[in-house]
Amino acid sequence: MQRTNLYLDERQTTALDQLAxxxxxxxxEVVRRLIDRSLATEPSELDTDLAAxxxxxxxxxxxxxxxxxxxxxxxHLDSIRRR
Structure with missing residues (x-):
């Protein structure tokens, strides 16, 4: 592994800590997982669903x-709509 420094704003840091x-x-580890997910070559479930x-x-x-x-x-629906 190589060490990398990132500068995050307060909102990003808070969200990252909550997720961790x-x-x-x-x-x-959360950062590594997010990077792996974004670099994945296989489509995600969401991508597959959206394509369908x-x-x-x-x-x-x-x-x-x-x-x-x-x-x-x-x-019944008409009576509800008129209320």
């Missing part, structure tokens, strides 16, 4: 729509 305490590790959402956008544009007539649920 919550994970039961040192401040340096993006690729599905507009998938149902040609799907037939379901028309609902007045029913008890619609009447």
């Amino acid at each position: 305490r919550a994970e039961g590790v040192s401040r340096a 959402i993006e690729s599905s956008f507009g998938a149902l544009v040609d799907a037939p729509t379901v028309r609902r007539g007045p029913d008890r649920r619609a009447a």
